[in-house]
Structures are given as C-alpha cells and as structure tokens.
Amino acid sequence: MQSFDVMVAGGGSAGIAAALAASRAGARTLLVERSEQLGGMGANALVHTFCGLFHPDVSKGPQWLNPGIPTEIGQRLLEASGRNKPDLMGRVYVLRHEPAEFARLATSLCAKEPALTVRTGTALVSLERNAEEWRFITNVAGQMTEATARRVVDTTGAAALAALCSPASRVVAEGDKLYRPALVCRITGMAGPLDENAPLQLAAILVRAVRTEDLPATAMGAGFRQSPMRDDEVFMTLDLEGGGEAWNPLDSAAIETVKQDAHKLAQSIWRHLAANHPLFATSDQIIMPDQLGIRESARWKGDYVLTAQDLRESRRFDDEVALAGWPLEFRETARGPKFVYFDKPEPAGIPARSLRTHEVPGMFFAGKCLSCDHEALASVRVMGTCLATGQAAGRLAADA
C-alpha cells in the first residue's frame, strides 16, 4: 500500500497550489483529480480570468498580492499571453488567461516536483482517520486502490472530504441564496477581435432578440470577452438562474438539467449572433466546457469563520497565511455581478484558523471550501485567492 505525507483532493487552482507547496516543502504528496485534466474551473469550466491576484490599490499599478505560487503562476500566464500587464477593469486588475494554457502550466509545474504524484481521472471514494493517519480509497475505472497519508487537504471546491469523514463540519448553503452557476463556452473563427463597442452592440442585439421572442429572456445572462491569445476566438459567459431555489450544485441530476438547458441556450445565442453581428458572421464553432462554472456549493466550518466584515475592514490576523484583495462580487442573480469594495484599498488577511478545524486533526481546506460566511465567499472564491489559500494549506499540511 502506498503511503504519502500529504494527500490533496481536487486539482483546481487551490489544489494545484497546495500540492506544489507541500511537495516543494519536502512532503511526499499525492494530488487526486476526478477529471482528466488539472486546472479546475480555470481550465475545465473555461473560466478565463484570474481575479484576486493583485493588490486592491490600483493607483500604484498592478502589484502581485501573494508571493510564491500565485505570483509564479500569474507571471507565467501573463507571459504566455504575450502581454506585460493585466487588464484594469473598473477598479480592479484582472488577468485574462487561456484555459488550455493554465492546464498545461499546472501539469508541467507538477511534473517538475519529484516529491509530487498526480493522479487525474481518479475519484476518491472513501476517507477515514485511523490513529495518526488517513486511509483512503481511490477508484479508476472500477479499480479500487487503498493508500494512506498523514495529512489531507480538501480543495474539492465542495468540502467533499467533510462529506466523507465529518458531515457535521460541512456547511451547505441554501438553494435560493447560492451564487448562480455559469456556462462558459468558446466561439472560434471570429472575423476579428471584439472592439470596444462590440460588447455594447451585442447587448443591444440580445435585448432586441428577447423583445421579439427570437431568444428567451435567459439570453440576457450572456457576456463576451476576447481570448487573450487569439484574435479569432471569444469566450461567451452565460450566467444561469439554475432553476432558482431548485438549484443544487451537489445534485448530479440538477446539474445535468441545468447544463443541457444552458448548452441549448448557448447554441441558439451563437446562431443568432452569427446572423446578426459581422464579427460573428464567420464563426465556425461553439465549444462547450467539460464542466459548469460553480461559484458556491458547500464549505468547511473551521476554527474561524472569515466574515464579509473582516474583508471590508481589511482586517489583519496574527495567524494570517494569505491575503484577499478581490471585492465582494455577489452573484445571487444571473443579471450580472454586484461589487462591494473593501472600505479602503488595502488587502485583508486570511487566518490559518480558516483553513483547519480542531474537530478534524490532520485536515486542511482551501479554495472555495475554506471556512467563511456566504458573503465573504463572494470575494475569496476567485481563483487568484484560491491559489493563495491553496498554497497556505499545502504549507500547513507539510509542516504539521
């Protein structure tokens, strides 16, 4: 039976950073990812912007907020896109990236660490704590493998490890309150890059199509962004109501229904734009993501619950291990984000106590399932912050 110092479950932004940090600290580390490709939302859901990588005070230009892996990955993605600085969008810096590039980078960074073992296409089916170690079983095509680790890190985005070993520590938000999911797709063969007026024109075309009932009202959840690497590709992000109160990101049937409906809607929006906007007239393909973009599902209740007030007041902690700088970006409807900025343009600390609980020794959590309230999640869920909390959890797990 294989034994590791650290097992990281979930190979998205937080898990990649956690696995790199733990293995670079010398821990024999296993990273388990259920899909075939690393990168999580930033690769498999075609999310193409890293938020939370920069200091919230934009008056001094872009300054990397968290040293180490978040800065390293951010710089590499910026270089890969051939640009020298991120985009200033209103009052925040955003790094546009190519999802496939993030997956490639994550894979190559992980492959360079001799202490790190990566297992994609691998599901975790059980986890239990025995004396001083964790015992777990993974499943690949029905083949069950048992292994052990001294510490584990939950970067599943859904506190899946809490469900397996400590359900009482899992906080599941209610359906009507959950941040709405999104479908991000890629449209190829565009006649040229979106100019500054194109998103406004597209908005008007969609509104008119809704008024004439050529498209359903849900088409108004669509937004468009130019690929950072290709002039002939755009990303369409479709914010979804997800069935309102019925939305349940932990229920595979609900996800499947929402996904199928969203695919149909995305197809009809694309066809309508191809017939009505010159830049889309030449477009030849709409590529669907492997996963829906899930903004919120379930998280851990740790020794400290980070609050929106902590963030807004830029509160700092003696035991802080990462910094948050992204505004509270509320997504309770599919009608676009509502931003609430920190009171001052200063980052807030994220304490180590939000990444662990004394109830479950040897367990750490980061990314979307760290311990925070629903409102604070509107800030800390973004991928740049997930890299930072993932790195912190990986280090804590390696040191523990």
Next chain:
Amino acid sequence: MPVSATPELVLELIRDHQLLEAPESLTVDTPLLAAGLDSMAVMQLLLHLDDRFGVTLDPPEMNRENLATARTLGDFLAQKAGRMRHAEL
C-alpha cells in the same frame, strides 16, 4: 405612457433599478462605463429605457459616446425620439 427622455430621468432610472453601485454618488456626468456599467447592466438599462421612454438604442447606436454619461444618453434618446416623431408626421 412613455415620457420624454432627459438626462435627469435617465439618471433616476439607473438609480431606481440599481444598475450601478453607490447610486447616491452618481450625477448626470458620471462616466457610466468606468463606474462599472457592464454589458449585463447595459441590457437591463436598454429594457428599462424602452419601457420608460418608448425609445431605445439600436445596435449601430451602441457606442461609448452615446453611453458615456446619463447626459449623453438622455440627449441622444430625446433627439432620436424627436426624429421618430418627425418621421411619423
């Protein structure tokens, strides 16, 4: 019954429907796009403009000049409504 668009009424509509944060700090000369009016908020705005004033922006009229501020938007819509009335006569 639609009313005639003015910069002040456009601003009121943006405030009432909370299309931008900190509505109390907005004026008719606040740059709307820099203040965070994104494309989804623009869609809501177009629907509300149509409902309130019976006139809205067509895709070719959608540009950063017309949507710069509540003033440029209100003036543009008033002029467009005037042209439409003229055309009907």
